[in-house]
Amino acid sequence: MKKRINICLLLIACVALVLTGCGGNVYLVTAATTVSPATFYASYYTNSVLQFDGVPNNSTIIPSTSDQITYYNHVKSIYEVLPEERCLVSVLDYLCAVNQVEGEKRLDDKTTTKLYEYSNLLQNELVLGATNTGFDNYATTKAVVLVKGANNNAELTAYLFYKNKDAVCELADLMNEVSNANYSYTFRQTKYNIQTKTYSLSYGTNTANATFNENKGTLQYDITTYLNGSSSAVKFEKSIYKYANGAVGLRVLTTTKQGSANNVVVYEQLSKDFYHRLKVGLVKDLANVLSLETMQEAKLAKSNTSDSVGFELEYDIQNDLENNKITCIKYGGVVA
Numbered sequence: 001m002k003k004r005i006n007i008c009l010l011l012i013a014c015v016a017l018v019l020t021g022c023g024g025n026v027y028l029v030t031a032a033t034t035v036s037p038a039t040f041y042a043s044y045y046t047n048s049v050l051q052f053d054g055v056p057n058n059s060t061i062i063p064s065t066s067d068q069i070t071y072y073n074h075v076k077s078i079y080e081v082l083p084e085e086r087c088l089v090s091v092l093d094y095l096c097a098v099n100q101v102e103g104e105k106r107l108d109d110k111t112t113t114k115l116y117e118y119s120n121l122l123q124n125e126l127v128l129g130a131t132n133t134g135f136d137n138y139a140t141t142k143a144v145v146l147v148k149g150a151n152n153n154a155e156l157t158a159y160l161f162y163k164n165k166d167a168v169c170e171l172a173d174l175m176n177e178v179s180n181a182n183y184s185y186t187f188r189q190t191k192y193n194i195q196t197k198t199y200s201l202s203y204g205t206n207t208a209n210a211t212f213n214e215n216k217g218t219l220q221y222d223i224t225t226y227l228n229g230s231s232s233a234v235k236f237e238k239s240i241y242k243y244a245n246g247a248v249g250l251r252v253l254t255t256t257k258q259g260s261a262n263n264v265v266v267y268e269q270l271s272k273d274f275y276h277r278l279k280v281g282l283v284k285d286l287a288n289v290l291s292l293e294t295m296q297e298a299k300l301a302k303s304n305t306s307d308s309v310g311f312e313l314e315y316d317i318q319n320d321l322e323n324n325k326i327t328c329i330k331y332g333g334v335v336a
Contacts, residue, residue: 028243028244029243030243032214038092044250045240046120049122054123061313061326078252089210092212117144121141129183141162141163142164146161146181154189158186158187159184162182185204189201197212206223206224208221219239219240222235222237233256234254248270248271249292250268251268253286264283266310277300280311287306313326
C-alpha cells in the first residue's frame with residue numbers, strides 16, 4: 001500500500017512538472033469572464049498601461065535622451081488613438097448588450113442610448129489630442145462616452161466628453177451637450193460574424209473589427225485610422241487576455257508605412273497584482289510573434305526571435321515596496 005501511495009505521489013509530481021514546466025515556465029491558460037467589454041477594457045488594458053505611463057518623461061528610468069525620444073515615438077500613437085478607441089470599445093459594448101442572448105439583459109430593447117465612464121486617463125492623452133479639451137490635468141479628468149443608436153443600430157454615434165472626475169454625468173444632460181463633445185465618431189456596421197461574434201465597422205475613412213470572447217476572456221480589435229488628420233494610415237492590432245492565474249497579457253502591434261516597407265512596433269505587457277513586465281520595440285518578423293493564447297508566462301513581454309531592437313521594463317512592487325522602481329534594459333543592437 002505504501003509503495004502504491006509513493007508511486008501515486010510521484011505521478012502527481014510528474015504531471016505538475018509537465019504542466020508548469022521547468023523553472024516555473026507555466027503555460028498561461030485563458031479564463032472566462034463575466035464582465036462587459038467596456039469594463040474588461042478599462043480593467044485590463046488602461047489600468048495595465050498606466051503602470052508604465054510615466055516612463056517617456058522619466059530620465060531616471062531611461063537616462064539617454066535619444067533613447068527617451070525613441071521610446072516615446074514607439075508609444076506615442078497609443079496615446080493618440082485613445083479617444084476613438086474608447087468610442088469603439090463603448091460601441092462594441094453597446095452592440096454586445098443589444099445582441100445578448102444569455103443571462104440578465106444589460107440593455108432594454110427600447111433603449112437607444114447608453115453612457116460609459118472611463119476614470120483613468122494616460123498622461124499624454126490630453127496633450128496629443130487634436131481637440132481642445134479644456135483640461136490640463138489628466139489625473140483629475142475622466143472620459144465619458146455617450147453612445148446613441150439609429151437605424152435599428154446599424155448606425156451608432158459615440159460622443160466623447162472629458163469631464164472632471166468629481167462631475168456627476170447624467171444621460172439627459174449629455175444628450176443636450178452632444179454639439180460640444182470633444183470627439184464624435186459615427187460607426188456603421190458593415191458586417192457581423194455570428195460564429196466569432198466579430199463586428200466590422202467603418203467610421204469616416206477609418207475601419208475597425210472587434211471581437212469580445214467571454215468564454216476565453218479576451219478582447220481583440222484592429223483599427224485602421226488616420227491619426228489627427230494625417231494622410232498616412234496607422235493600423236493597430238490589439239489583444240487583451242485575462243488568464244486563470246490572475247495575470248493579464250496584452251499586445252499592441254502598430255503598423256505604419258516607411259517608404260515601401262512596413263514599420264511595426266510592439267507593445268507587449270504582462271500584468272499581475274504586484275508585478276508588471278513590458279516590452280516595447282521594433283518587430284523583425286511578424287511570422288514569429290508568439291500567440292498570447294498559448295504563451296509561457298516567462299516568455300510574455302520578453303524579447304525573442306521576432307524582435308529587432310527595443311526596451312524591456314520591469315516593475316516589481318512586491319520586492320521593492322519602498323522605492324517602487326521601474327528598471328529598463330535595451331535589447332538588440334548595441335547596448336550602451
